[in-house]
Each structure stands twice: as C-alpha cells, then as structure tokens.
Amino acid sequence: DADVTQTPRNRITKTGKRIMLECSQTKGHDRMYWYRQDPGLGLRLIYYSFDVKDINKGEISDGYSVSRQAQAKFSLSLESAIPNQTALYFCATSDSAEGTYNEQFFGPGTRLTVL
Amino acid sequence: GNSVTQMEGPVTLSEEAFLTINCTYTATGYPSLFWYVQYPGEGLQLLLKATKADDKGSNKGFEATYRKETTSFHLEKGSVQVSDSAVYFCALSSGGFKTIFGAGTRLFVKA
Numbered sequence: 001d002a003d004v005t006q007t008p009r010n011r012i013t014k015t016g017k018r019i020m021l022e023c024s025q026t027k028g029h030d031r032m033y034w035y036r037q038d039p040g041l042g043l044r045l046i047y048y049s050f051d052v053k054d055i056n057k058g059e060i061s062d063g064y065s066v067s068r069q070a071q072a073k074f075s076l077s078l079e080s081a082i083p084n085q086t087a088l089y090f091c092a093t094s095d096s097a098e099g100t101y102n103e104q105f106f107g108p109g110t111r112l113t114v115l
Numbered sequence: 116g117n118s119v120t121q122m123e124g125p126v127t128l129s130e131e132a133f134l135t136i137n138c139t140y141t142a143t144g145y146p147s148l149f150w151y152v153q154y155p156g157e158g159l160q161l162l163l164k165a166t167k168a169d170d171k172g173s174n175k176g177f178e179a180t181y182r183k184e185t186t187s188f189h190l191e192k193g194s195v196q197v198s199d200s201a202v203y204f205c206a207l208s209s210g211g212f213k214t215i216f217g218a219g220t221r222l223f224v225k226a
Contacts, residue, residue: 004158040218040219041218042204042216042217042218042219043159043204043216045213048213090158090159092158092159101147101164101166101208102147102208102213102214103149103161103164104151104159104161104214105160105161106158106159106160107158108156108157108158109157109158
C-alpha cells in the first residue's frame with residue numbers, strides 16, 4: 001500500500017466552486033506539505049505543517065486554505081476555484097528527526113482542472 | 116534567498132548515451148542537496164542526496180557530487196536506458212524544514 005495517498009486523483013470543476021483535496025499518510029511523519037506543479041515552474045509550496053497545531057503559509061498561499069485534522073491527514077481547500085489554479089497538486093511528508101535531512105515523500109498527485 | 120537553477124529541457128538521448136543534467140544553487144550556510152525523479156503519472160521520489168561538501172550521492176547508476184566551490188550538483192549517468200525517461204528535479208534543503216526545487220528537466224531516451 002502507498003505510504004502517502006491523495007484523493008481525488010483527478011477533478012474537473014467550474015469557476016467559483018469550493019474544492020477540497022485530501023492527503024493521508026502512514027509513514028508516521030510529523031511534517032506535511034502541499035505543493036503545486038506547473039510546467040516549467042517546478043514545485044511551489046502552498047502550505048506546510050510541522051504538527052497538528054502548527055500550520056504555515058508557503059510562497060503561494062493566496063486562494064488556498066488547509067486543515068491538519070490529525071497527524072496523518074492534511075487537506076487543501078480552494079475556497080472559490082479560478083482557472084489559473086488548474087495544476088497538478090502534490091502532498092508530501094517528511095520526518096523532523098535528526099539525520100533525515102528533510103527528505104520528502106510524495107503522494108501520486110491530484111490533477112485539478114478549473115473551467 | 117535560496118534558489119536552484121537547472122538546465123532546461125527537454126533532453127533527448129539515445130539508449131546507452133551519457134547523461135549530464137546541470138544544477139547550480141544559491142544558499143546560505145550548508146544545505147543538503149537532492150535529486151528527485153518523477154516518472155509519468157507519479158509523484159516525485161528521491162533519487163539520491165548529498166549532505167555535505169564533496170559527498171557523492173549515487174543510486175541506480177546515477178551520480179552527483181556536492182561541489183561547494185562551484186555551488187553545483189550535476190547529475191550524471193554513464194549509460195541511459197529507455198526506462199530512465201522521466202522528469203528530474205534538483206533540490207536543496209537548508210535550515211531543516213523547507214525544500215527548494217528547480218524547474219525540472221525532462222529526459223527522453225530513445226531505443
């Protein structure tokens with residue numbers, strides 16, 4: 001079974017709709033991240049969380065919100081989707097333990113299309 | 116701030132050719148450096164890493180050496196295979212909690 005799972009894998013929605021993307025992990029890691037991937041831009045950090053009570057904005061958080069429901073679950077919401085939020089979204093985890101060097105473990109991604 | 120610059124793709128090679136993908140970085144302190152690979156339809160996965168100057172990371176025939184004097188971490192493989200076709204991301208982590216990714220380089224290997 002995959003260590004980091006994301007649902008849904010694909011989603012098509014319309015402008016103005018509220019969308020939630022979900023991420024679960026079985027790795028026992030304390031840190032979780034949401035990234036978006038756009039062609040030619042690499043991965044850009046949306047939000048990150050060090051634990052359930054610690055959530056931080058990344059470089060492109062406008063238009064997004066997150067919820068860390070448990071150590072293993074981290075969801076991303078688009079409050080009112082717009083077409084330029086069409087992208088591939090990845091959840092990732094890492095372990096804060098000494099010597100892990102923040103190696104990231106990624107889910108399979110959610111392809112979101114906003115019409 | 117910290118940044119990663121990697122060569123633009125796509126890179127197209129024939130099977131058994133030599134591969135180099137260039138990566139340079141800007142960072143304060145002593146970052147850890149990574150190469151991640153993304154196969155079609157999948158998330159990124161760690162390919163190799165180096166955590167201090169002059170370290171060489173290696174995995175699956177790929178190698179990269181952490182060169183502090185040139186702030187580089189170039190990815191190399193002596194003989195590529197069709198199955199190596201993927202997108203490769205250079206990345207750095209400094210300060211222990213955030214990772215900065217390059218834009219990615221797409222590699223196509225022809226049989």
